[in-house]
Amino acid sequence: MPPRNYTYPSILEALEERGDMTHRELTQDLKCSPVTVHANLRKLRDDGKIHICDWLPPKGKGPRTPVYRYGYGRDANKVVQSNEDRNLKKLAWVKARAMRQKLAECQANPFST
Structure with a gap:
């Protein structure tokens, strides 16, 4: 067709x-x-x-x-991220989030160090 x-x-x-x-x-x-x-x-x-x-x-x-x-061919396998890599990314995200929250609290208080 x-x-x-x-x-x-x-x-x-x-x-x-x-x-x-x-x-x-x-x-x-x-x-x-x-x-x-x-x-x-x-x-x-x-x-x-x-x-x-x-x-x-x-x-x-x-x-x-x-x-x-x-052209004709087999599709390449999609690489799956390992659990270790996934956990490292999550840990980095959690640390960055905690740091952002800490900085936001410090900005609200002019006497904090």
């Missing part, structure tokens, strides 16, 4: 010419809606025309970002 929109073949063309790309890069390159790109990426993966070759770590908080590649 031929595609009904222009984005479907444009995504294939962009991946073939420029190599591996993320969802955001495709959206900026094709100058169209992220929802449109996401829907077409899902269709292309279901058809076996593209696959996920890598997962980029998040910048700050958030999920990992898939990197898409033209």
